[in-house]
Amino acid sequence: MELMKNQETVLVVDDDHQASSMMTDLVISCGFQCVAVNCKDAAMNIIEKRRFDIVIADIETMDGLHLISDVRKIQSDVPFVVVTGYGNGFTYESIVTAGANDFIKKPFTPAELNSKLYRILKERRMAFDNSQLLAKQVAANKKIANLLEIALDLTAEVEFANLFPLIISRVTKIMNAERTSLYLIDWERNEIWTTVAEKIEHFSLPIGEGISGLVAKTGETVNSADAWELPYFKREFDLQQNFRSKAVLCMPINNRSGERIAVIQVINKQGGGVFNVDDENLLKSLSSQMAIAIENAQLVDELELSFESSIRTLSATVDARHRLTAGHSERVTEYSLMIARNMGLGPEEEELIKYAGLLHDIGKIGTKDSVLLKSGRFTPEERMEMERHAVKTKEILDNFHFSKTLAQVPFIASHHHEHFDGRGYPDKLRGEDIPLCARILAVADVFDALTSARDYLKYTDTETMSCDPMPLPKVINILKNGADNQFDPAAVAAFLGCMADALLKYRGEHFPPSYVDEMIEILRKA
Ligand SMILES: [Fe+2]
Ligand SMILES: [Fe+2]
Structure with missing residues (x-):
């Protein structure tokens, strides 16, 4: 079987210097890094300081079975291989029951050792890959659940004044950002405007100015590691508020007819770093929900205005x-x-x-x-x-x-x-x-x-x-x-x-x- 060249490290525990040296040479010849110690205390001391991919211990010369449980208290998932001699009374069952993954009887050939280490590491990698896949799946499910929750929240909110802060707080949270701004595009007045932006006062900007104004104009997403490096970024906003914008992701929000109606901008990932493709996709999937919610709220707003103006006209007519x-x-x-x-x-x-x-x-x-x-x-x-x-x-x-x-x-x-x-x-x-x-x-x-x-x-x-x-x-x-x-x-x-x-x-x-x-x-x- 071909040996896998890798960086995995094996800990060899054996108080027989000659046996330990032979095992170390064998492990290294199998393509692994190796650390050898000669007693249980030394083994526990080093295992508290660094992680190992396999522990191989001789249980004829030391209390190997107790070592298994002690090691597992610190590194619960590390594979443990027991080395035994003939006639020592240990059976496969007793060793496995004690928590070992496998055992190897002396004398053994390099090929036998290689085969065992290879199989154990393969299982370990599979288990790791499976846990990674599971973690990814759990994260994906959580993301979908969050998206659904946001979609429901946004759809339920028809009060225009409440929708701005709702979108901003939800997007900030799901994007793990420090700030979010939402601008509506007013094509007639050639400006973008916002009624509420987290920690930013109300203001409007001509279309084409600043990052959001540019996104409104071009419809192209801007994703940059450092907003200050962008020639069209308005540093004065940051300077006024003693804030430093670094990573910025700014995206257009289009309605069902494909018309740009708003721009959403998230700034600074919590803990640093840039917004990646996953972040872009997440914000994009949210943008269609935001578009629906914005248009619904605008419609309700217009209906209310229309109703109120009719009532005012009627009232004034009677007076x-x-x-x-x-x-x-x-x-x-x-x-x-x-x-x-x-x-x-x-x-x-x-x-x-x-x-x-x-x-x-x-x-x-x-x-x-x-x-x-x-x-x-x-x-x-x-x-x-x-x-x-x-x-x-x-x-x-x-x-x-x-x-x-x-x-x-x-x-x-x-x-x-x-x-x-x-x-x-x-x-x-x-x-x-x-x-x-x-x-x-x-x-x-x-x-x-x-x-x-x-x-x-x-x-x-x-x-x-x-x-x-x-x-x-x-x-x-x-x-x-x-x-x-x-x-x-x-x-x-x-x-x-x-x-x-x-x-x-x-x-x-x-x-x-x-x-x-x-x-x-x-x-x-x-
Ligand atoms: Fe009256
Ligand atoms: Fe009256």
Whole structure:
């Protein structure tokens, strides 16, 4: 059998100097490196310091069987060959049971030894190759599982604002990178832009500039060991952030039609090194999922924008039926959102308030012109007709298709005239039976009515009531006095806390600048 020339090292343990020397020569002649020791302690000492590919020990002259178990405590997988003489009482079974891989009886020929060493090393290499293959398979399975998990996560996220950080965090993790940036390509504006990039502020770049801009322009992947060596890399980004970009992998993201819609860039492998072909393939397989997720989120974003603009237009149209109520619903919405934020409500409540605020008076669409536009005191019947707009709001909005998260909009919008003490309309709800968002709308609604020019004569018995906006101190008194009876005191308190912002928001637009400045001075002193 042809000997394998290799670098494997055999440890020979034998206290007989002559036998040890012969065995060493034989092992070397078989093509192996060899280290020889003459006792168990020496064997244990050296095996703690370096790895061996085979241990050959004579068990006639020393406690070989114990040596096997001691060696295995340190190198559990090292093959162990026992050398025995005739008539020593050891059987093949007893030696194998003690943990040896094989044994060889003295005297033996070089060919016998060579054959055994060859077979043992072949088995060892096969076992090693199998474990490598298994490790590769496990890693591949893990990668596929990670990819599937990312794909599911990305597909489930349709909120554009959440998608950026989600993609960035997932890609950074799976690519084992230090940083990731995602840029969307705006072909009309000839720029790439990002809303969130890990540890980088929002910015845009002209297409063609920097690594990402170049990838956007050419569609070619850039994979470099050192970004600073690339002539088009913008070092100023690194210098501003005291960061050193080394390995960079930047790739285009194409949609199903093959159009470039984004660019993904990963920087610096954790622990150093370059991004290899496997990394490129991994990022490429992720890019199609990213493309789908980005386009879905963009579509949802556009649908939401389209829905919101339709609602705003409808709301403004209803307000515009009377010159004195133009912009009313828009302002009520803004004031309500300010109150909600001051009360610590979350984005879901803000969405409800936005649509309920814009649509709260949509029921006026069904109010007769003779009532809505009347300039003068209402008769009791006209007043009832006017108040009916709350019920009509509900009837109209019940025909809208709202998403699950906005399902409460009709109920909230139609209860903006309920009073905290149960004396409002249309259902005389009281306290917390009135939805919190409706209690907030009620405060904002009255504030806007009082601070706008209105036909108060319709609602009062006095002929001397002015149509001018009410002075702010008087408005504040009405809100404060109304807390606990007409209004939720928490909503009033929250509004008083952000009233200056409300005035500033419409300074020069709805409120004369001098009025706002004067009122803010009053609020400051209060
Ligand atoms: Fe109303
Ligand atoms: Fe209103």
